[in-house]
Amino acid sequence: MTVAAQTAGQGPRAAARRLAGALHRRPRLRLALLLAAPLLWLAVLYLGSLSVLFVSAFWTTDSFTSQVVKVWSADNFHALFTTPVYRQVIGRSIGVALAVTALCVVIAFPVAFYTARVARPRWRPLLVVAILTPLWASYLVKVYAWRLILSQGGLADWMLKPLGLSGPGFGLPAAVLTLTYLWLPYMILPVHTALAQLPDNLLDASADLGARPGRTFGSVVVPMVLPSVAAGSIFTFSLSLGDYITVQIVGGKTQLIGNLVYSNIELDLPMAAALGTVPVVVIVLYLLAMRRTGALSSI
Amino acid sequence: MEGTAIRLQGLRKSFGQTAAVAGVDLEIRDGEFFSMLGPSGSGKTTVLRLIAGFETPSGGSVELAGRDVTRLAPFERDVHTVFQDYALFPHMTVEQNVAYGLKVRRVPKAERLVRARRALAEVRLEGYGRRRPSELSGGQRQRVALARALVGRPRVLLLDEPLGALDLKLREQMQIELKAIQREVGITFVFVTHDQEEALTMSDRIAVFHQGRIEQVGAPAEIYERPETEFVASFVGTSNLLRAESAQRILGSPGTYSVRPEKIRVLKESALADEPDVATATGTVAEVVYLGDATRFLVDLDAGGRLTALQQNLETSAEDVAAYRGTRVRLTWHRRHAVRVPDAR
Known part of the structure; x- marks a missing residue:
């Protein structure tokens, strides 16, 4: 057999080799084939459903027949901005998301500082696992656990009793507290990683130049960890903004955007769609704001 | 220039069971360019960190x-x-990096800026103030680190292998600049390096470290020409030792002697060298290494042992050199260039 015949060859292996060679020579084709499936997924299932949501927000519902009328109108968005209840609920939802994020930062920083820099190095992986374990439990189980903790005569009441206080009961504070608990690992983890990767010699250099520990913390540690805090806040903020189950279980009568969407789905689908657009827009704005801190490159 | 900048007394530092620094006594004078030379793990960097205060000693004292x-x-x-990997703050501009020490010490903003710019000019980095460290080359970062450390005009500047990460050309250039800057500002420099050539060319005095101790302190010429221990003789310059037996036969007295390669002349075996002050030894050339400007001969001596001789290529060229391999030669050197090295402690 000649060399040419060997390389050209026949059978499936030779065909595979020819295909590999052809792809090697056409990097654009290779890229297109690689990206086709995920792009299709993104375009059709995600962006597609989002645009259907957005389009249907411009339709209206016939109040007698409860049928969707496919006539263009901006009434729903108009109602969003003018109806006091909607404005209140939107403001409350953003407030809850911000409060949860702020609480997560305040709690996560010392925890991450301990797990990344104070604890003995061989304990650190175990501590990280310990922080992650709540994520293995079901969301509902955790929220119901908090319902038990916060219920009248529950753990919170019992523990605060000696101080002459009682627990927060069910309501907005309870929802914020529970959401903080739920999303805390998403904040601790990036902050832990950033602190663990902080080079020791930067801290040495700061001290060497005359900075006391507090100064080093403020001028070196915090600015260098900030992008990761912002990255974590993207999780805590968007997860809180989209939540409607926790608030149903521990929030008492409190309503967030998610609850309004949920209750409108049966009655007025276009209004639900308009309400659903709000968190999407808010999160896009939040992402744009966070991009300036360099957070997106540290996710 | 008089006065003591640093005094170390009985300085010790252990990490667990291992003693990184095992009793160091040292005085460094004001305005001196002082090098701490030694292989990695010899304790020189730990001594530097003890002076800076990043480590607390297990024993002894540090005086500034x-x-x-x-x-x-x-x-x-x-x-x-000045740290080995520069340790510049990545979230600050070059100017903010340089001004950091001043800011921490509450120097007013206007003065801070003026001094930071002047420090950047000293290291020839005018106009780079607004860049980020990540936008600079290795050599430029190195100079920012230098400016940052110099701007506060400390009494002592510690440099931890600052040229280690630079390529050869840049390193040689920085050696000259560093020395010039030190002369200009008159601050005491303590320079840690494992590169003996670097230490020899830049320093006023050198301390040679070995296993957490100082083997010898002295001016570069002293260290090179009159090594006091076998370690110094072999670590600084090319190891070239004559030991008991062969020393007895060649030099007429037993003991360990060090002869620097460039002091040895390579002659034909038949050449006569009957002057009283000249030592002579015959042997066979085991290896010849052409270095461009010079040639290195490795000669197995008839009296036992091996010596390295370095000859400038005044007339020889690469082709001639190869012909030497395996030939018989006579090595000669002036007796005063064979330096008695005290036996190991």
Whole structure:
């Protein structure tokens, strides 16, 4: 057999080799084939459903027949901005998301500082696992656990009793507290990683130049960890903004955007769609704001 | 220029069971360019970190300008450090990096800027103030680190292998610049390096470290020409030792002697060298290495042992050199160039 015949060859292996060679020579084709499936997924299932949501927000519902009328109108968005209840609920939802994020930062920083820099190095992986374990439990189980903790005569009441206080009961504070608990690992983890990767010699250099520990913390540690805090806040903020189950279980009568969407789905689908657009827009704005801190490159 | 900048007494530092620094006594004078030379793990960097205050000693004391600072934190010492990997703050501009020490010391903003710019000019980096460290080359980062440490005019500047990450050309250029800057500002420089050539070319005095101890302290010429221990003789310059048996036969007295390769002449075996002050030894050329400007001969001596001789290529060229391999030669050197090295402690 000649060399040419060997390389050209026949059978499936030779065909595979020819295909590999052809792809090697056409990097654009290779890229297109690689990206086709995920792009299709993104375009059709995600962006597609989002645009259907957005389009249907411009339709209206016939109040007698409860049928969707496919006539263009901006009434729903108009109602969003003018109806006091909607404005209140939107403001409350953003407030809850911000409060949860702020609480997560305040709690996560010392925890991450301990797990990344104070604890003995061989304990650190175990501590990280310990922080992650709540994520293995079901969301509902955790929220119901908090319902038990916060219920009248529950753990919170019992523990605060000696101080002459009682627990927060069910309501907005309870929802914020529970959401903080739920999303805390998403904040601790990036902050832990950033602190663990902080080079020791930067801290040495700061001290060497005359900075006391507090100064080093403020001028070196915090600015260098900030992008990761912002990255974590993207999780805590968007997860809180989209939540409607926790608030149903521990929030008492409190309503967030998610609850309004949920209750409108049966009655007025276009209004639900308009309400659903709000968190999407808010999160896009939040992402744009966070991009300036360099957070997106540290996710 | 008189006065003591640093005095170390009985300095020790152990990490667990291992003693990184095992008793160091040292005085460094004001305005001196002082090098701490040694292989990695010899304790030189640990001594530097003890002076800076990043580590606390297991024993002994550190004095800066006559003041005991052994128990003081780094920010309480009038010393600044240039780190091996520069340790520039990535979230600050070059100017902010340089001005950081001044800002921490509450120098007013206007003065801070003026001094930071002047420090950047000193290291020839005018106009780079607004860049980020990530936008600079290795050599430029190195100079920013230098400016940052110099701007506060500390009493002592510590440099931890600052040229280690640079390529050869840049390193040679920085050696000259560093020395020039030191002469200009007149600050005491303590320079840690494992590169003996670097230490020899830049320093006023050198301390050679070995296993957590100082083997010898002296001017470069002293260290090179009159090594006091076998370690110094072999670590600084090319190891070239004549030991008991062969020393007895060649030099007429037993003991360990060091002869620097460039002091040895390579002659034909038949050449006569009957002058009284000249030592001579015959042998066979085991290996010839052409170095461009010079040739290195490795000669197995008839009296036992091996010597390296370095000859300038005044007339020989690469082709001639190869023909030497395996030939018989006579090595000669002036007797005063064979330096008696005291036996190991």
